[in-house]
Amino acid sequence: xxxxxxxxxxxxxxxxxxxxxxxxxxxxxxxxxxxxxxxxxxxxxxxxxxxxxxxxxxxxxxxxxxxxxxxxxxxxxxxxxxxxxxxxxxxxxxxxxxxxxxxxxxxxxxxxxxxxxxxxxxxxxxxxxxxxxxxxxxxxxxxxxxxxxxxxxxxxxxxxxxxxxxxxxxxxxxxxxxxxxxxxxxxxxxxxxxxxxxxxxxxxxxxxxxxxxxxxxxxxxxxxxxxxxxx
Amino acid sequence: xxxxxxxxxxxxxxxxxxxxxxxxxxxxxxxxxxxxxxxxxxxxxxxxxxxxxxxxxxxxxxxxxxxxxxxxxxxxxxxxxxxxxxxxxxxxxxxxxxxxxxxxxxxxxxxxxxxxxxxxxxxxxxxxxxxxxxxxxxxxxxxxxxxxxxxxxxxxxxxxxxxxxxxxxxxxxxxxxxxxxxxxxxxxxxxxxxxxxxxxxxxxxxxxxxxxxxxxxxxxxxxxxxxxxxxxxxxxxxxx
Ligand SMILES: Nc1ncnc2c1ncn2[C@@H]1O[C@H](COP(=O)(O)OP(=O)(O)O)[C@@H](O)[C@H]1O
Ligand SMILES: [Mg+2]
Numbered sequence: 251x252x253x254x255x256x257x258x259x260x261x262x263x264x265x266x267x268x269x270x271x272x273x274x275x276x277x278x279x280x281x282x283x284x285x286x287x288x289x290x291x292x293x294x295x296x297x298x299x300x301x302x303x304x305x306x307x308x309x310x311x312x313x314x315x316x317x318x319x320x321x322x323x324x325x326x327x328x329x330x331x332x333x334x335x336x337x338x339x340x341x342x343x344x345x346x347x348x349x350x351x352x353x354x355x356x357x358x359x360x361x362x363x364x365x366x367x368x369x370x371x372x373x374x375x376x377x378x379x380x381x382x383x384x385x386x387x388x389x390x391x392x393x394x395x396x397x398x399x400x401x402x403x404x405x406x407x408x409x410x411x412x413x414x415x416x417x418x419x420x421x422x423x424x425x426x427x428x429x430x431x432x433x434x435x436x437x438x439x440x441x442x443x444x445x446x447x448x449x450x451x452x453x454x455x456x457x458x459x460x461x462x463x464x465x466x467x468x469x470x471x472x473x474x475x476x477x478x479x480x481x
Numbered sequence: 482x483x484x485x486x487x488x489x490x491x492x493x494x495x496x497x498x499x500x501x502x503x504x505x506x507x508x509x510x511x512x513x514x515x516x517x518x519x520x521x522x523x524x525x526x527x528x529x530x531x532x533x534x535x536x537x538x539x540x541x542x543x544x545x546x547x548x549x550x551x552x553x554x555x556x557x558x559x560x561x562x563x564x565x566x567x568x569x570x571x572x573x574x575x576x577x578x579x580x581x582x583x584x585x586x587x588x589x590x591x592x593x594x595x596x597x598x599x600x601x602x603x604x605x606x607x608x609x610x611x612x613x614x615x616x617x618x619x620x621x622x623x624x625x626x627x628x629x630x631x632x633x634x635x636x637x638x639x640x641x642x643x644x645x646x647x648x649x650x651x652x653x654x655x656x657x658x659x660x661x662x663x664x665x666x667x668x669x670x671x672x673x674x675x676x677x678x679x680x681x682x683x684x685x686x687x688x689x690x691x692x693x694x695x696x697x698x699x700x701x702x703x704x705x706x707x708x709x710x711x712x713x714x715x716x717x718x719x720x721x
């Protein structure tokens with residue numbers, strides 16, 4: 251019990267980091283997801299093909315594997331390339347490792363971007379065909395119809411699944427402890443290995459995650475209710 | 482003027498329109514009737530290129546719509562369409578529904594667009610609903626709002642696809658009244674409908690479609706009083 255109380259400040263800091271990497275990754279994920287979703291919906295076959303590859307890869311492989319691939323795998327290749335460059339042009343080596351934070355954010359952003367891409371596509375496709383037809387029949391271009399008619403409605407429908415994605419990602423950040431990043435779970439892990447108070451500390455960690463996810467899901471519920479008004 | 486020449490439309494293997502030829506004069510009101518699945522909607526949707534013809538041509542005022550050089554978005558501004566399911570934009574008020582395209586496509590100022598909108602809402606009897614959301618309106622009111630929305634682009638031609646079929650019977654009259662007013666003002670109209678009263682009253686010409694072809698054509702009197710074609714007779718005896 252004492253250990254649990256003493257570790258509160260350290261774990262809270264960890265929770266702050268967890269929240270930070272979740273929010274930053276979701277923001278990048280939104281940009282990636284919007285682009286990937288639009289690309290998948292596009293009539294351009296090549297664009298749509300690449301978007302599908304991206305989405306399938308990051309949804310179809312474990313986040314843990316993506317993480318180690320980016321943290322250990324990519325630098326490995328880059329170092330090989332660098333060796334070649336150094337040998338060929340006699341330049342100084344300039345690259346050693348990807349910073350842990352960068353690897354974490356890249357992996358989580360790419361992963362959430364893939365899921366958000368699908369959420370986005372599903373949201374757009376859930377809008378009745380008559381909406382785009384009405385917009386186009388008024389002389390609007392595809393872009394205008396998307397921007398003023400389809401997307402505003404799709405966004406509203408995307409809020410619940412986006413909220414879920416945020417919560418899933420927040421929980422999945424625990425995985426980054428494998429590359430030794432000091433977020434909530436990793437800090438709890440370190441405390442346990444020092445104090446052997448596995449139950450108390452892991453339970454505490456779990457409760458902190460729970461508080462964050464519950465708070466956030468309440469907020470999403472509220473948002474959803476607010477947006478119901480006016481249509 | 483609309484001119485349709487040797488129009489074919491296939492969906493994969495299914496041939497939905499077969500060799501449609503038809504000219505519709507300016508200010509003419511053409512009523513299209515025919516059994517369900519005969520291709521009436523597809524025919525109408527080829528006139529504003531919501532469906533791309535498989536072969537043949539549709540031209541409006543001499544401009545071919547199947548010509549890749551034609552700007553379809555510009556042509557569509559001249560062709561309003563009213564759908565069976567209204568298709569109002571649910572996230573916008575009635576007024577915003579009406580002003581969206583004039584502001585974005587015709588680059589009309591907001592204030593000017595609202596003035597036009599108000600004028601049109603008065604015309605369709607909905608001036609008190611300008612700032613309501615579509616869900617708050619009855620079906621008949623929604624359809625009249627949709628007509629106002631199409632008219633706000635000041636089109637030369639209006640297409641109506643069974644626009645009273647989804648309405649409760651007591652709402653049909655209000656919508657038909659608006660359409661009759663439009664016809665009397667000289668709007669060029671192509672109207673797919675089962676409302677034979679409307680066809681008789683304001684139709685200049687009735688086209689009977691069956692299995693993707695135009696199989697009967699004439700004035701409402703000719704079609705309704707002495708239909709020459711047996712399928713037309715059979716169809717009319719069922720619905721009249
Ligand atoms: N987008 C489409 N894809 C495939 N078949 C279609 C499509 N639209 C219409 N059809 C088919 O074309 C035929 C004619 O449809 P339609 O023009 O809607 O007839 P109507 O309006 O006279 O009832 C029907 O058999 C219908 O199933
Ligand atoms: Mg139809």
